[in-house]
Amino acid sequence: MNMLATPARLSTADDDFDAQFKARLHWSADTDAAIEQRVADILADVQQRGDAAVLDYTARFDGLGAAAMAELELTQAELKAAFDGLSAVQRDALQAAARRVRSYHEAQKKASGESWSYRDEDGTLLGQKVTPLDRVGIYVPGGKAAYPSSVLMNAIPAHVAGVGEIIMVVPTPKGEKNALVLAAAYVAGVTRAFTIGGAQAVAALAYGTQTVPKVDKITGPGNAYVASAKKRVFGTVGIDMIAGPSEILVLADGTTPADWVAMDLFSQAEHDELAQSILLCPDAAYIDQVQAAINRLLPQMPRAEIIAKSLTGRGALIHTRSMEEACAISNRIAPEHLEVSSNAPHRWEPLLKHAGAIFLGAYTSESLGDYCAGPNHVLPTSGTARFSSPLGVYDFQKRSSLIEVSEQGAQVLGKIAAELAYGEGLQAHARAAEMRLQTVPEMRMSP
Numbered sequence: 538m539n540m541l542a543t544p545a546r547l548s549t550a551d552d553d554f555d556a557q558f559k560a561r562l563h564w565s566a567d568t569d570a571a572i573e574q575r576v577a578d579i580l581a582d583v584q585q586r587g588d589a590a591v592l593d594y595t596a597r598f599d600g601l602g603a604a605a606m607a608e609l610e611l612t613q614a615e616l617k618a619a620f621d622g623l624s625a626v627q628r629d630a631l632q633a634a635a636r637r638v639r640s641y642h643e644a645q646k647k648a649s650g651e652s653w654s655y656r657d658e659d660g661t662l663l664g665q666k667v668t669p670l671d672r673v674g675i676y677v678p679g680g681k682a683a684y685p686s687s688v689l690m691n692a693i694p695a696h697v698a699g700v701g702e703i704i705m706v707v708p709t710p711k712g713e714k715n716a717l718v719l720a721a722a723y724v725a726g727v728t729r730a731f732t733i734g735g736a737q738a739v740a741a742l743a744y745g746t747q748t749v750p751k752v753d754k755i756t757g758p759g760n761a762y763v764a765s766a767k768k769r770v771f772g773t774v775g776i777d778m779i780a781g782p783s784e785i786l787v788l789a790d791g792t793t794p795a796d797w798v799a800m801d802l803f804s805q806a807e808h809d810e811l812a813q814s815i816l817l818c819p820d821a822a823y824i825d826q827v828q829a830a831i832n833r834l835l836p837q838m839p840r841a842e843i844i845a846k847s848l849t850g851r852g853a854l855i856h857t858r859s860m861e862e863a864c865a866i867s868n869r870i871a872p873e874h875l876e877v878s879s880n881a882p883h884r885w886e887p888l889l890k891h892a893g894a895i896f897l898g899a900y901t902s903e904s905l906g907d908y909c910a911g912p913n914h915v916l917p918t919s920g921t922a923r924f925s926s927p928l929g930v931y932d933f934q935k936r937s938s939l940i941e942v943s944e945q946g947a948q949v950l951g952k953i954a955a956e957l958a959y960g961e962g963l964q965a966h967a968r969a970a971e972m973r974l975q976t977v978p979e980m981r982m983s984p
């Protein structure tokens with residue numbers, strides 16, 4: 538089959554660049570609306586019918602029939618057997634990745650995830666108490682590919698945070714279980730695991746069913762159905778972020794071999810037809826070389842069809858006037874992954890503000906970050922890196938303020954609080970503060 542991958546060729550010098558660029562960035566509103574409606578229906582049905590609805594949707598969307606939810610639960614023995622059954626090379630790779638991811642997240646916890654407090658001169662104690670969540674649900678995608686790495690990326694930071702129970706959901710289309718996914722769940726210490734996916738799995742975790750326990754928060758990436766479902770259950774449970782179809786933006790100065798860049802663009806396109814791969818470069822001849830590499834390398838790829846659809850439907854090769862302009866456009870896109878494919882990456886890094894993860898230099902292939910560099914690969918997509926951060930230990934923790942006012946401190950704070958409370962017309966607040974004063978004033982009725 539002669540497959541073509543033709544990303545849109547844009548130039549910032551074109552008069553209609555802005556319009557073309559906007560049209561490329563967002564997928565069709567029709568697709569969005571159809572997905573949104575279906576997800577809303579699935580969530581309502583699972584909320585009402587519980588296990589029965591989850592079983593129906595699992596049969597329909599994943600081709601996996603079961604008479605009861607218990608059949609869709611993976612036992613700890615099954616997880617361990619999967620680990621024991623791996624080849625030594627696979628086991629070593631899984632454990633090496635797990636070690637690196639754990640070290641990174643332990644450092645993250647030390648840097649910003651610990652409780653702290655201080656005392657005022659009068660002995661008043663103020664601080665922040667950090668506690669892990671009791672029970673979380675981790676979504677591991679499984680529709681078009683299997684993601685053992687996503688098991689590690691979700692479960693390890695949860696463990697490092699000290700979460701009590703980790704409930705994993707992962708679709709297994711036609712019931713085909715991926716041994717590495719099961720083994721990763723064993724290595725990462727998942728508490729319970731179910732072979733369900735999509736909006737129905739998110740609903741089961743958010744509302745709880747007869748079999749699936751309700752969780753406090755749902756984390757993890759997924760396709761457009763999963764992303765939409767997470768958005769809708771937010772409030773009933775916490776969510777980490779919207780981590781939808783993968784994205785890569787390569788900012789190239791033309792010094793990296795064009796084949797490397799073409800393959801990096803493929804690496805995210807092969808996830809999903811809705812994935813987005815974009816190249817920004819001030820050198821038109823280099824962009825030609827990358828397109829030629831795409832044409833030459835595509836037929837070698839087993840997932841050529843998905844790559845071609847993703848690159849043709851959502852990809853772009855954008856010629857910019859300069860690297861500075863490329864950086865500015867990258868900030869507008871706020872991509873999930875940003876590769877600075879340059880021989881002077883630190884020259885451009887200070888100009889880059891919005892991205893889930895920034896990969897510096899030609900040797901830092903984004904794919905290393907997907908598996909084993911250490912930082913989390915669950916990252917904000919669809920421009921949400923403007924206000925969201927990578928999944929981390931902090932997503933599995935919450936904070937409570939700690940306040941212990943000394944008798945001496947109450948004399949100062951009581952007067953301030955009472956004054957402001959009278960100003961708000963809230964007498965009980967004022968009196969509660971004044972009762973702790975050594976000389977209790979007469980009750981005031983107005984400011």
Ligand SMILES: NC(=O)c1ccc[n+]([C@@H]2O[C@H](COP(=O)([O-])OP(=O)(O)OC[C@H]3O[C@@H](n4cnc5c(N)ncnc54)[C@H](O)[C@@H]3O)[C@@H](O)[C@H]2O)c1
Pocket residue numbers: 575598599677678679680681682684687708733734735736737758759760761762763780781782783808809812873914915916917918
């Ligand atoms: N941002 C990240 O950190 C990150 C990490 C890994 C993967 N990803 C992304 O996650 C996604 C994984 O997608 P996937 O499809 O392989 O697996 P998935 O598990 O996210 O989705 C599969 C589920 O989607 C549901 N579904 C599919 N078609 C449906 C339909 N027509 N109607 C209703 N439900 C339907 C099914 O229930 C199925 O179980 C990809 O987009 C990939 O790019 C992102």
Ligand SMILES: N[C@H](CO)Cc1c[nH]c[nH+]1
Pocket residue numbers: 684686687782783784805873907914915916
């Ligand atoms: N690139 C994905 C995040 O968008 C993560 C991943 C897992 N496996 C391969 N890739």
Ligand SMILES: [Zn+2]
Pocket residue numbers: 783804805808907
């Ligand atoms: Zn990837």
